[in-house]
Every structure is written in C-alpha cells, then in structure tokens.
Amino acid sequence: MxxxxxxxxxxxxxxxxxxxxxxxxxxxxxxxxxxxxxxxxxxxxxxxxxxxxxxxxxxxxxxxxxxxxxxxxxxxxxxxxxxxxxxxxxxxxxxxxxxxxxxxSSETPPFTIEDDTDGGEDLRMKYRYLDIRRKPVQNKLIFRSKVAMAVRNFLSNQDFVEVETPYLIKSTPEGARDFVVPSRMNAGQFYALPQSPQTFKQLLMVGGLDKYFQIVKCFRDEDLRADRQPEFTQIDCEMTFVDQEDILNTFEGLTKYLLKEINGVEVDEFPRMTYDDAMKTYGNDKPDIRFGMKFGELNEMAQHKDFKIFNEAELVVGIAVPGAASYSRKEIDKLIEWVKRPQIGAKGMVYVKYNEDGSFKSSVDKFYDAEDLKAWAERTNAKPGDLICVLSGSTSETRAQLSALRMELGKRLGLRKPNEFAPLWVVDFPLLEWDEDTQRYHAMHHPFTSPKVGQIPLLATDPGSVKANAYDLVLNGNEIGGGSIRIHDKKTQAMMFDYLGFSEEEAQAQFGFLMNAFKYGAPPHGGIAFGLDRLVAILGGQESIRDFIAFPKNNAGRDVMIDAPAPIDDAQLKELELQLRS
Structure with missing residues (x-):
C-alpha cells in the first residue's frame, strides 16, 4: 500500500x-x-x-x-x-x-515547483511535466475537466448523442490551411486533419441521429497569436428540425448551466445584436458589453469646418472615457502613442476634455467651438469629467482601432471584471465577404451556411447584401461559440458553391459526398461549435488559454518539450514517396 x-x-x-x-x-x-x-x-x-x-x-x-x-x-x-x-x-x-x-530520486529541477515559481514561460514549457506539478497549473487542468464534464451532463440530459468523427479526412480549399498527412498505402495522396467536423455532423443529421455532440480536437495551420493554438478543442453540436430560435434557446441553456454550475452565477439576459449594429456601436463583432464607451459617429458634426484630417476621412468616430478628463497632457500623449503603435495603426488621436464645470478643452480648439464640442459630447454620451477620444480614417480600420482603444481603456479602468459575465448573441452576419486579393466572394462562416429566409434570390443580383442565418455567442468580449442553420437542399448548396467560385466539377470533387447525401431526404438542420479552450479560460477568470491546455504549443506552433515538428528520416520519406532532402 x-x-x-x-x-x-x-x-x-x-x-x-x-x-x-x-x-x-x-x-x-x-x-x-x-x-x-x-x-x-x-x-x-x-x-x-x-x-x-x-x-x-x-x-x-x-x-x-x-x-x-x-x-x-x-x-x-x-x-x-x-x-x-x-x-x-x-x-x-x-x-x-x-x-x-x-x-x-530526482535531479534538482530547473525551476522551483511552487505557486510562485522562478521559471520563465519558455523554460516551464520545455519542462511542462514539471510545471504541471504546480498547484496553479493543476487547478486549471482540473477546472477544464470539470467544465467538460458539466457540458457532457447538460447535453446528455438534453438527448444529445456523443459521436466520434474521423481525424483523417479530405483536404478542402475553404477556411484556414489544412494540416496534411501523407498516405503510405496510397502513394502521392494525402489526408487532412479536420478544421472542424462540419460535413460529418451534417451527414449524421442526414442519418437521422437528430441531436449530436462531440468534444473534439480540430486543427488549423494558420498564423499564431498568443491566444490561438494549431490544435484546439471544440464542443461541436448539431440538431435537426430546428430554426435559429431553437438553437439559441438550447445553447443559452447550456451557457446558463455552466455559469451556475461552475461559477455560481445566475445570468438571465442574453441580449441580441445584429452584426451591423455591433460594428457600428463597438467596432467589432464580439463586443464586451460589461461596460459602456459606445461609439458615437461624428461625421455630420465634425466635417463642416476646416479641419482637413476629418474632412477627408470616411469615418470620424469617438468614445467617452468616464472620469478621464482629469488626465494630464502626459497621460493623454501616452494614449496617442499607444494608438499609433504598429499593432493598432492609427495616425493620431483628437481629444476633448469635458471638464467638471461644463467647459471644454480640446486638441482642435482652433477649428471647433464649444457648441461643436458639446454636440460631440451628446453624440458620445459624454458627461462632465469625461474625456472624448476621436479617431478618423477608413471605416473598417478606424472602427478596429477605436475598438482596440476601448478595450485597453476598459482594462486600465478596471471595467473588464473577470468575475462578471455578460453574454450576447450577435446575429445577421453577412453571408459572403469580398476578397480583394482573389477578386471573389468567400463564405464569412463556411459554404454550408444558409441565407436568411427570403434572401436566396439576392444571391443573383446583390450577393454582398445577403445576410446569413448565422449567430455567434459572445462572452466578455470573446467569441465562445458560433454556428448557423445549414443549407439542406442540393440546389441551394450548388448555387452557393457557384457564387464562391467553385466549378461544378470542383464542387463535386470536394463535396460530392455531401451533395449526394442531400439527394436522400436531408432534414432542416443547424448547429453551433463552442471553443472549449477559450470558454474554460473565461469561466476561470483568465484571457489566455495556454495554461488550461495540458501540453500547449508556443507562439511559433512548436512543442518545445518534445521538439516537434521535427524532420523525418530519408527511409520514411522514401516509403511515403516524398521528395528526399538534398
């Protein structure tokens, strides 16, 4: 013993x-x-x-x-x-x-295995098996297990069936790059690792399973960020004989259950916002609604004077920063430098101090009088004591820049509280988005997303205006889930492939198995996928997903512990009939 x-x-x-x-x-x-x-x-x-x-x-x-x-x-x-x-x-x-x-016995470990360790991140990732001995890391992995178990309990009680789908599948050109796997038994041919089980879960619905879920690994060979891994985990779900309302109600239920079960928090409201309103009001499609600072568009009240920068801009837009009129010139200059960083890309920032006594002081007093600035304050919902920050330029770039500034200020002001949860549905996404490089439309979600009811005819006349029967679930400024009602008839799916630039032969070669399945009575169906890694991190009060993954990759997509990816020897290359290294 x-x-x-x-x-x-x-x-x-x-x-x-x-x-x-x-x-x-x-x-x-x-x-x-x-x-x-x-x-x-x-x-x-x-x-x-x-x-x-x-x-x-x-x-x-x-x-x-x-x-x-x-x-x-x-x-x-x-x-x-x-x-x-x-x-x-x-x-x-x-x-x-x-x-x-x-x-x-043990050699002396390369860092202290205590809650507050002296090991840097790179060192701890190299010796991840030692890092896991530390209580903070263990607690995160145990927390992840608890969340996954709660998900399984909820979905099983809702009559969902857990089904495993294949990892070795066919490469498709849509979405991010695939990881490919050479087949020894089929020389010159390759499998791909799935970016999602999308087509398989649709086939399960054609198969009459009615409700499916899977906690599944997915793979994307794309550029990495601090909060993105080449392999990640989804809570993947699909249902038949449902419309958008059915999906939203079901997965509001899951989210409420997790917040109650895991965090002891009761959340009743799941507001809904269109994609267009989210972009106009917050500058992105995953707004953090735990705090205000809504955008105020100022074109009509800022482009009538001689300020050339505003007059030439496609969009002039501002936010009111609560209580920041007391900022010194040095503090405001630091904010201006922050938005001018390459990561943000703004050329500058105009500011207006709305003083406690009701007066205004701005960096553009030469061009705008108090009545002008008062109108800006009304449009941005500024109060005495607030600071109004204004950016201008092209619409898409300026919204993204101001959104980044809003999130940074929310963090600095302590408005993004990790123990406060504010879910939000974003709906009515564009079905297609135009790509300047390829000069054609791409599916904003994926090519199996159904257009909104009654908008299919617009595909022939104004494809860019068509809205998708799609929805994202946002929590605290992070997209934690996204899905859509799917196309379930062959004719509409063929039309969608056509607008995405697939020839009939290409569509048949890539997705013929799905199109053939639709010949045999495919039911209306739809679903959603949650990013488990991100969901767990947010429920755990963190923004980084890495510590909630047992063996994560670094920012270069490498596993420094096992030194992967790595070359394979010439004998393996020859067996796979791949080109040998010179």
Missing amino acids: YRSHKNNALSLDHLNENVVLSGWVQKIRDKGFIIWVDLRDRYGITQLVFDAERTPKSIMDQARELGREFVIKVEGEVIERESKNENIPTGDIEVLVKNLIVLN
Missing part, C-alpha cells in the same frame, strides 16, 4: 493514528537534530517530521539524503504541530516518520 491517506486529508481527528503517505518532497528544513519535510501530492501538503530522539538513526540518515522532488513513501504517527499553519488543511498536525522508502 502506497498511501492510506492523501496529503490534504489528515487533521486533529487522526491524532495518534499510524498512516502511510506518498508524494514528492516539496521543501526540506534540516536543523540537525530535527528535520521537517513538506510532502506534496495533487491534493495538498503534509508536514513530516524526523526527530533524532524518536526516529530511528537509519531513517534520520536517509532523510538527510533527500532532495527536492524525490518521490517517497513514509509510515508514521499523526501528532499535533506546535507551530500551526492556518494556510493549509493539514496545518494542525504533522507526521512523525517511523519508516522511509525512496521510490525515486
């Missing part, structure tokens, strides 16, 4: 009991005649004591040879501690060791 108790379990109720414990050596304090050792496992820490007067000499000698992260088993008696530790559950007791077995 390796243990009779876990290392968080012992208390004064166990006094004088003989126990068996196992774990890792966390700390050693050697006073010569007495040695204290903190023994750690996933559950907690127990203090061990080796006392020269009460512990056999051979065991004392063994204890002096221990090092950090040695794996040991001890037998001993639970006694009361003289100096109690209120910070741990076992702080009232210690175990007087009578026998010690070293199960495995």
Whole structure:
C-alpha cells in the first residue's frame, strides 16, 4: 500500500493514528537534530517530521539524503504541530516518520515547483511535466475537466448523442490551411486533419441521429497569436428540425448551466445584436458589453469646418472615457502613442476634455467651438469629467482601432471584471465577404451556411447584401461559440458553391459526398461549435488559454518539450514517396 491517506486529508481527528503517505518532497528544513519535510501530492501538503530522539538513526540518515522532488513513501504517527499553519488543511498536525522508502530520486529541477515559481514561460514549457506539478497549473487542468464534464451532463440530459468523427479526412480549399498527412498505402495522396467536423455532423443529421455532440480536437495551420493554438478543442453540436430560435434557446441553456454550475452565477439576459449594429456601436463583432464607451459617429458634426484630417476621412468616430478628463497632457500623449503603435495603426488621436464645470478643452480648439464640442459630447454620451477620444480614417480600420482603444481603456479602468459575465448573441452576419486579393466572394462562416429566409434570390443580383442565418455567442468580449442553420437542399448548396467560385466539377470533387447525401431526404438542420479552450479560460477568470491546455504549443506552433515538428528520416520519406532532402 502506497498511501492510506492523501496529503490534504489528515487533521486533529487522526491524532495518534499510524498512516502511510506518498508524494514528492516539496521543501526540506534540516536543523540537525530535527528535520521537517513538506510532502506534496495533487491534493495538498503534509508536514513530516524526523526527530533524532524518536526516529530511528537509519531513517534520520536517509532523510538527510533527500532532495527536492524525490518521490517517497513514509509510515508514521499523526501528532499535533506546535507551530500551526492556518494556510493549509493539514496545518494542525504533522507526521512523525517511523519508516522511509525512496521510490525515486530526482535531479534538482530547473525551476522551483511552487505557486510562485522562478521559471520563465519558455523554460516551464520545455519542462511542462514539471510545471504541471504546480498547484496553479493543476487547478486549471482540473477546472477544464470539470467544465467538460458539466457540458457532457447538460447535453446528455438534453438527448444529445456523443459521436466520434474521423481525424483523417479530405483536404478542402475553404477556411484556414489544412494540416496534411501523407498516405503510405496510397502513394502521392494525402489526408487532412479536420478544421472542424462540419460535413460529418451534417451527414449524421442526414442519418437521422437528430441531436449530436462531440468534444473534439480540430486543427488549423494558420498564423499564431498568443491566444490561438494549431490544435484546439471544440464542443461541436448539431440538431435537426430546428430554426435559429431553437438553437439559441438550447445553447443559452447550456451557457446558463455552466455559469451556475461552475461559477455560481445566475445570468438571465442574453441580449441580441445584429452584426451591423455591433460594428457600428463597438467596432467589432464580439463586443464586451460589461461596460459602456459606445461609439458615437461624428461625421455630420465634425466635417463642416476646416479641419482637413476629418474632412477627408470616411469615418470620424469617438468614445467617452468616464472620469478621464482629469488626465494630464502626459497621460493623454501616452494614449496617442499607444494608438499609433504598429499593432493598432492609427495616425493620431483628437481629444476633448469635458471638464467638471461644463467647459471644454480640446486638441482642435482652433477649428471647433464649444457648441461643436458639446454636440460631440451628446453624440458620445459624454458627461462632465469625461474625456472624448476621436479617431478618423477608413471605416473598417478606424472602427478596429477605436475598438482596440476601448478595450485597453476598459482594462486600465478596471471595467473588464473577470468575475462578471455578460453574454450576447450577435446575429445577421453577412453571408459572403469580398476578397480583394482573389477578386471573389468567400463564405464569412463556411459554404454550408444558409441565407436568411427570403434572401436566396439576392444571391443573383446583390450577393454582398445577403445576410446569413448565422449567430455567434459572445462572452466578455470573446467569441465562445458560433454556428448557423445549414443549407439542406442540393440546389441551394450548388448555387452557393457557384457564387464562391467553385466549378461544378470542383464542387463535386470536394463535396460530392455531401451533395449526394442531400439527394436522400436531408432534414432542416443547424448547429453551433463552442471553443472549449477559450470558454474554460473565461469561466476561470483568465484571457489566455495556454495554461488550461495540458501540453500547449508556443507562439511559433512548436512543442518545445518534445521538439516537434521535427524532420523525418530519408527511409520514411522514401516509403511515403516524398521528395528526399538534398
């Protein structure tokens, strides 16, 4: 027997009991005649004591040879501690060791395995198996498991069936780049790893399964950001005989259940906002509505004077920053420098101080009088004491820049509270978006998304105006889920492929299996996919997903622990009939 108790379990109720414990050596304090050792496992820490007067000499000698992260088993008696530790559950007791077995020795780890470690991120990723021993990382992985279990419980109780779909599939040209896998048995041909199980879940609906879900790995060979991984996990769902309202109601239910079950938070309101309104009001399609600072468009009241920058702009737009009229010129200059960084790309920023006494002071007083600035304040909902920040330029770029500034100011002002949750549905996305590089339309979501009811004829006359029967679920400024009602008839799907630039032969070659399935009575269906990594991070009060993934990749898409990706040898290349390295 390796243990009779876990290392968080012992208390004064166990006094004088003989126990068996196992774990890792966390700390050693050697006073010569007495040695204290903190023994750690996933559950907690127990203090061990080796006392020269009460512990056999051979065991004392063994204890002096221990090092950090040695794996040991001890037998001993639970006694009361003289100096109690209120910070741990076992702080009232210690175990007087009578026998010690070293199960495995350890080299000195490259960083301290404690809550506050001295290891940098790169070092900890290289030794991720050691990093996982730290309580903060363990807690995040346990939290992720708890969320996944709650998802399964909810969906199973809603009559969803969990089905696994293939990982080795066919490459398709839509969306991000595929990871491809050469086939040894089919020389010169390749599988692709799925970016999502989209077509398979639609085929399951054709198969009459009615409700499907899967917690599934997906893969995208795309440029990486701090909050994006080449492999990620989705909660993938599909339903038959549903419309948009059915989907939204079902997955509002899931989100409410998770917030209640995981965070103890009751959320009743799931407001809905069109894509167009989200872009106009917040500058992006995943707005954080925990705080205000809504956009105020100022073209009509800012382009009638001699200020050339505004007069030549496609859009002039501002936000009111609460309480920031007290900012010094130095603080405002730092904000201007922030928006001029390459990551944001603004050329500058106009500001207006709406002073507590009702007066105005701006960086454009030469061009605009108090009445003009008062109109700006009304349009941006500014109050006395606020600072109005104004950007201008092309519509899309300016909205993105002001949105970034809004989020940064919300963070600085403490308005983005991690324990506050504000969900939002964004609906009525464009079905198609024009790509200047390829000079053709691309599907904004994917080519299986249905147009809004009654808008199919517009595909022939004004495709850019067609709205998608699609929806995104946003939580605290992050898209946590997105989906659509699907096209379920062959004729409409063929028309969609045509507008996306597929020839009939290309569509048949890429998606013939789906088109053929639609010949045999495909039901109306729709679904949604949640990003589990991001959802878990937000529920856990974090914005970065990396620590909620057991073995994440770095920003270059590398696993520095196992050193992957890596070359393969010439024999493997030859077997796969791939070109040998020179």
